[in-house]
Amino acid sequence: MKVLVLNGSPKKQSDTFRLTDAFLKGLNRNGEHEVNVVNVIEKNIAPCRGCFGCWQQKKGHCVFEDDLNPILDMYCDADLIIWSFPLYCYGMPSHLKALLDRTIPLVKMDMEMMNDGTVRHKALVDFSKIHTLVICGCGFPNWEGNFDAMKLMCKNCFGNLNMVCVPETPMLNVPAAAVVADPLLARFEKAGEEYCASMTLTPETIADLERPMISAEDYIRNVNGG
Ligand SMILES: Cc1cc2nc3c(=O)[nH]c(=O)nc-3n(C[C@H](O)[C@H](O)[C@H](O)COP(=O)(O)O)c2cc1C
Structure with missing residues (x-):
């Protein structure tokens, strides 16, 4: 299968990407998959300007030519998309959020009411074959609610979704x-x-993957210098 990894950490030594890399090692043990890692911080992806030019063109592309459109092509071609990123202010880092916003060319203006009562834009491309895995690391120990806003956003944006949210990743x-x-x-x-x-x-x-490595009390004590 084709795997697209969107690495949203801005760091060279990403805590989160260590987890993603280990996952990829297991996933591609036999070397049978085509894995493409995009380090999003290295790409020139401007914030969405909200012009809806994409919805007029209906080509699955943004009307602005920066580094986005080739990534949209890879996105549509992927069987699995792994969003790997650190939690920033209860959401995703802004450069990755810019990419997420700019997946809007892949849907149409037309809306539909879903069985669960939510409302979505109709798809322009075939999302049914695309699986999504979110791997999110964070600096706090485990506490109720730290990942909630990010999880809700991902649930609304992605289909065939698994999310793994790991505390204490530093x-x-x-x-x-x-x-x-x-x-x-x-x-x-x-x-x-x-x-x-x-x-x-x-x-x-x-x-099992989300289980804290050490207790919240020990983690906080270590962070605070023992
Ligand atoms: C701007 C900024 C915002 C952050 N916000 C949160 C947060 O809301 N919750 C949290 O638990 N950690 C937060 N962190 C900590 C990072 O998620 C943590 O350091 C993570 O391990 C970094 O992963 P990386 O090395 O993959 O980039 C924040 C870090 C930064 C720099």
């Missing part, structure tokens, strides 16, 4: 934390294998 780049970080990376690798076999993750696997 520990992934702390050598002294390897004793708890390495087992988590191993679980991500295994989850990649599971995804390859079934194109989804079970709730049990997701819970």
